[in-house]
Amino acid sequence: MSRGIPRVRAGECHVWIADAVRVPSLLELLDARERARHDAFVRDRDRALYLTAHALVRQLVAAQLGTGPREVVFTQVCRHCDRPEPHGKPGLADSSLEFSLSHSGDRVAVALSLAGPVGVDIEETARQPDLPQTVLAAVERAELERLPAGRRALGFTRYWARKEAVLKATGDGLMVEPALLTVSAPGAPAALLEWRKRAEPHRAVRLHDVDVGNGYRAAVAVLGDECRVVCHTARYDGDGTLRTAPAVTVTSDRC
Ligand SMILES: CC(C)(COP(=O)(O)OP(=O)(O)OC[C@H]1O[C@@H](n2cnc3c(N)ncnc32)[C@H](O)[C@@H]1OP(=O)(O)O)[C@@H](O)C(=O)NCCC(=O)NCCS
Numbered sequence: 414m415s416r417g418i419p420r421v422r423a424g425e426c427h428v429w430i431a432d433a434v435r436v437p438s439l440l441e442l443l444d445a446r447e448r449a450r451h452d453a454f455v456r457d458r459d460r461a462l463y464l465t466a467h468a469l470v471r472q473l474v475a476a477q478l479g480t481g482p483r484e485v486v487f488t489q490v491c492r493h494c495d496r497p498e499p500h501g502k503p504g505l506a507d508s509s510l511e512f513s514l515s516h517s518g519d520r521v522a523v524a525l526s527l528a529g530p531v532g533v534d535i536e537e538t539a540r541q542p543d544l545p546q547t548v549l550a551a552v553e554r555a556e557l558e559r560l561p562a563g564r565r566a567l568g569f570t571r572y573w574a575r576k577e578a579v580l581k582a583t584g585d586g587l588m589v590e591p592a593l594l595t596v597s598a599p600g601a602p603a604a605l606l607e608w609r610k611r612a613e614p615h616r617a618v619r620l621h622d623v624d625v626g627n628g629y630r631a632a633v634a635v636l637g638d639e640c641r642v643v644c645h646t647a648r649y650d651g652d653g654t655l656r657t658a659p660a661v662t663v664t665s666d667r668c
Contacts, residue, residue, distance in 0.1 A: 418476035418657055419645065421510070426526040426635050428533060429657060430625050431469055431647040433461040433519045438653040439468040442482045446499075462516040469523050469647055470514050472655050477510055477525060492612075493588045502530075502584030513581050515631070522623065522631050523647075529616065529637025532581025533623070534574045536630050541566055542573050550595040550607075560599070568599040570630045571622075575603055578632040579618055596620065603632055624660070 421427050435457070440448060447467050454460045471482035478485070491501030504511065511526045518537030525531070536542060546554055546569075553572055560568045575596040580586055595607040603620040616636040623631040623644055633642060644660035 418473060418655070419643070421477055421525045421527050423527050424638070425641045425643060426524060426528050426531055426633060427643045427645060428522060428524045428623050428631075428633050429469065429473060429645045429647040430535070430623070430631070430660065431465055431521050431523075431649070433458070433465045433516070433521060434649045435461045435464070436649050436651065436653045439464055439649070442468045442471050444483070458519070462519070462521060465649070466514045466516045466521040466523065469521060469655070470512060473523055473525055473647075474505065474510065474512060478505075478508060490584065492584050502581070502586070513633075515577075515581075518629065520625065520629055522625070522633075524633050526635055526640070528619075528635050528640030530582050530584070531633065531635050532578045532583070533633045534577035534581060534631060535623075535625060536570045536574045536577075538567055538570050538628055538630060541570065544573065548573070548576070548591040550592050552595055553598075556598040564599075567630070571599040571632075572596060574630045574632040575605075575620055575622070575634075578634040579605055579608075579620060582618065582634040582636050605634070 451460055451463050471485050474485050475482040486506040488504045488506050489499040489501045511531045513524045513531045513533045515522045515533050515535045517535045520535055522533045522535040524533035549572055557565050557568050576591045576594050580589055593609045597604040597606055603622045605618040605620050619635045619640055621633050621642045623633050625631045645657045646660050647657045649655055
């Protein structure tokens with residue numbers, strides 16, 4: 414059951430942030446493939462993240478399409494190969510609604526957009542992505558060096574969330590070298606500044622930070638015209654009832 418899910422309108426992108434839950438009844442919303450993926454996780458924490466993200470996507474999408482969560486049909490398209498097994502950017506069959514999901518730590522982010530293809534990324538700041546500095550462009554590495562030493566880890570996470578959001582919006586994912594993209598410095602408003610060797614077709618990239626509170630950084634990218642970004646929180650009761658509310662979060666630092 415879900416209560417008061419807001420409608421996404423033309424030209425809008427909505428982002429929901431939720432804490433991972435272990436509510437067994439949510440499993441009934443998933444299809445056989447999703448359940449198999451869920452069951453394959455070794456760690457309970459990863460199962461909870463997966464379950465929450467995929468149940469939430471189904472419920473949010475279903476509310477927009479006026480259907481039931483189990484009736485939502487997903488597609489997957491890879492820009493880089495034609496291997497038959499499903500992989501690549503997930504989408505919806507027969508709908509202009511676009512979505513993206515991300516999970517990290519104990520939190521998930523889901524974005525729905527009627528403004529163009531969307532990519533969302535959330536990163537837990539306590540667990541630095543296990544990545545070399547070379548995923549950053551030279552100018553980004555230089556900016557990071559200019560930050561006080563104690564703020565560099567947060568700066569890196571901010572850079573990474575912005576880059577992944579862009580690469581998920583286009584569907585390239587990590588098949589494109591992240592260092593080819595330059596995004597704005599951590600303390601500056603989010604923007605894609607440069608993308609070297611970008612494959613056609615090009616669409617304008619609208620990049621926004623999403624305030625998800627301390628302990629996490631998140632960003633959302635939409636391909637197309639300027640759009641309105643609206644943020645919400647989502648919460649599950651113990652019986653699986655979904656409640657959403659306008660987001661009220663406070664991030665104490667600017668990185
Ligand atoms: C997608 C990717 C950028 C996300 O990495 P991440 O930070 O570890 O994970 P996130 O939680 O932020 O996002 C994962 C979600 O992104 C979505 N996703 C997967 N591939 C995607 C793509 N190419 N573009 C956009 N979104 C994608 C899925 O919904 C996935 O959720 P799920 O695994 O629960 O189904 C990265 O894993 C990647 O590039 N994967 C593609 C690898 C691949 O397909 N290689 C072979 C291509 S031929």
